[in-house]
Amino acid sequence: MRRKHPMPFGAEISDEGVRFALWAPTAREVKLVLDGAEDPLDRQDDGWYRTVSARAGAGSRYGYKIDGNLVVPDPASRHQPDDVHGLSRVVDPSIYEWSDAAWTGRPWEETVLYEAHVGTVTPEGTFSGLMNKLEALRDTGVTAVELMPIAEFPGRRNWGYDGVLPYAPDAAYGSPEDLKRLIDRAHELGLMMFLDVVYNHFGPSGNYLHAYAKAFFTDRHPTPWGAGINVDGEGSRVVRDFFIHNALYWLEEYRFDGLRFDAVHAIVDDSKPHFLEELATRVRQAFPERQIHLVLENEANQARWLERSSDRRPLLHTAQWADDIHNSWHALLTGENEGYYEDYADRPLERLGRALAEGFAYQGDPSTHKPGVTRGEPSAHLPPTAFVSFLQNHDQVGNRAFGERLAHLIPSDRLGLAQAIFLLSPQIPLIFMGEEWSASSPFQFFVDFETEPDLAKAVRDGRRGEFKHFKAFADPATAQRIPDPTDRTTFERSKIDWMETGGSPHREALLETKQLLMLRRDEILPLIRSEYRGSRYVILQESALDVSWMFESGTLRMLANFGDKPVSVDIGGNERVLWSNADSTPTQGNARLGPGNGIIVKEALA
The missing domain is CATH 2.60.40.1180 (Golgi alpha-mannosidase II)
Incomplete structure (x- = not known):
């Protein structure tokens, strides 16, 4: 079985050669740069530049020269061997032959998610390295692996949320075929594969869209990362299709079983249908024969996206990350009350009770952390499986100054109580890589801007500035102890050590996790079905x-x-x-x- 998702943009192989298509509405001139030669392109309707080249094929290197001087990669590149500033490579998706023809996915209620950062989850930091750990995860009781974003990012190390080429699996992790082999093997073992995708912003390095497609962005909807993505203004049809096709591409061409959409509250859409509605509808229509699961991260706590049909199926999105459950747990267990924990530290037990019972602790309630702001919609009518629960994840660990895991912050008996309730509650559990054995390594914030020293300095200074309002870092000398995100040792320090599982106390922690997940399968699953x-x-x-x-x-x-x-x-x-x-x-x-x-x-x- 071979899989290819046809797209209206990018490089598409056909019998006549390769069709190249770029939307560049604000460029004066565009040339195709192909294997060292340049070919002028004629502007077509609505800012499109298209051509079919008979001398191009799989493996050809190409880019676009904008206005006579700037050579940029294809924004829909399927592969970037030389990072975000290099030329793109033509990929023939039909080369890979899948062995999972019978695979249609697994029911959502069976899901036990395992969030993994490809670069730090194994010593190799590659798709192939992770493939070698899949059996161990299955034997632990995990049923689905969720990859943090893998879209091409600048440098060799990054959390993934600085991606700028959302169709290209980052070359630091391996080839497109390596990723397909990982997913194929997961399906062979009965494991689902999920991917975290970012449709709310692009990273600070390697995003060239401003140079030739200014309509991709809008100043009407500012975000923490700059101008918002234009999903509701002039030219927004192409922008919406760019991201909707991206979701369809990962689900069809790579056979992912689900997607997690990062920070959708930052995607502002004043049009109808809302982008999130159209996105989910298009996905549901495209894969009626498969069990596809769509998960939101949404600070706004909008229950509207999680509604069920009369036969209990999701109308649009399957679930949402339940930050309220985590934040209530964290405030209760650690006593921390700064930052957004301020909204939970006043009545942590009550907040936890409501979040566990109803999904959201904030259902239109006023925020203490953000005075004058109310957040959330009523959620008690939704089933617990509309929420993904966790005690830890990349955000809640990595956005701490030193990246401490929960095991570093509280006594083991309190952690054991929380873990049992977490894994045996009826929400969908998410385990952060290494949590299953109480890994000793931290997970810290890291980037690689070695070729851009000014940007590296800005990120380094910005990271330390994030914590200046916290009491523990009021002293500038203390703030200087915060790990440098641009230093490679910060990345290396964040790799989990699988050898720990052979010794105490990690061996016992792993055994406890296995026993709890077995109990979940045998006793909790029949209920939530x-x-x-x-x-x-x-x-x-x-x-x-x-x-x-x-x-x-x-x-x-x-x-x-x-x-x-x-x-x-x-x-x-x-x-x-x-x-x-x-x-x-x-x-x-x-x-x-x-x-x-x-x-x-x-x-x-x-």
């Missing part, structure tokens, strides 16, 4: 939390004491204990939960 019937949460004696989720096939209940005194709880006669860290596991009736103790019970319907 059935119809959702609502939830409730209660705060007991000011320090304990009691949350229940009701399903057609039964009820799941979690009780946990986060205080320093014992708490009395009632266990019903039909409730069976699935997990407990209490000294003695109660079976029914009145029970006492000591400090840091929790119980998870299940009541199956007769």
Whole structure:
């Protein structure tokens, strides 16, 4: 089986040669630079430049000369062997023969996500290196691997959110064929593959669109990264198609099973249908035979994108990253109250209870961190599987000054309680690479701008400036200890060490993760496969939390004491204990939960 996604732009191989298409509405002159020669291109309708070259083929190197002096890569390049400033390479997608013809995906409720940064998840830092770890992940209980963004970025190391060529897998990780082999092998093992994509901005180096397609951006919708992406103004049809085809491309040509859309709250669209609606609709229409899962990161907490049909299927997007669940957990467990944790530190137990029960803690509520701002929409009607839950991820670890993991911040017993509740709750769990064995390595912010010293300095100074409002970094000398993101050792320090799993305490942590995920598969999955019937949460004696989720096939209940005194709880006669860290596991009736103790019970319907 061979797969190719046809596109209206980029380099497309045909029987006549290679068709090249560039949208350059604000360029005066465009020439095709092909294998060392230059060919003038005629401007066609609406700013398009197209030609078919019989002397081009797979492997040809090409670019575009803009207005007689600037040579740029193809914004829809499928491969950039020489980084973001080099020429693009023509790729023939049909060369790769897939072996997963029978694969149509897995149901969303079976998902256990594993977020991985390709460059640091293995010693090799490549697609091939990660392929060699897939069996270990499957045996742990992971069912889906989610790659942090891989679109071509400047240099050899980056988180991926500075990508500028969204169709090209970064050459630092391997070839397009290497990525396809990784996905093919994952499917052979029964694993889904997800990709994090960025449609809200481009990185600061290697984005040449301003030079010939100024209409790609708009000053009407500013973002933290500059002018917004133009999805609703003049010329926006091409811009929308550029990103919609990108989603279709990754799902068809690379056979990804799902996409995670970064920070969609920064994609402002005053037109109808909204870009997010059109994007999801086009994807749903394109792959009716496959189980495709679309996940949002959306600070605005807009439940509207997560609605279900009468047969419980997502109408548009499948789920959203549940930042409220994480932030409530973090404030409760660490006591931290600065930055956005300010919105959760006032009543962390109540915030956690509402987030676990209803998905969003903020459902139109005012923010303390951002005075005058209200955030969110009612979400209690949505099933728990509309939310991706996590205790850690790249943001919540890497955006700390020193990249500490949760295991570095709290005692192991409190972490153990949180992990059990996290993995056995009915939301979709996301494990950050190495979390399964409580990895000792940090995950720090890193970039590679070695060829652009002014940009490197700006990033270095900006990183340290981010923390100047935090009490711990008020002293400039302390701020200077923050790792330099441009230093290669910061990147190397962030690589996880798989050898740790052979020794204590990492071996025991991995075993616990495996046991919890096995319990999730056997006991929680049958519940969340059935119809959702609502939830409730209660705060007991000011320090304990009691949350229940009701399903057609039964009820799941979690009780946990986060205080320093014992708490009395009632266990019903039909409730069976699935997990407990209490000294003695109660079976029914009145029970006492000591400090840091929790119980998870299940009541199956007769």
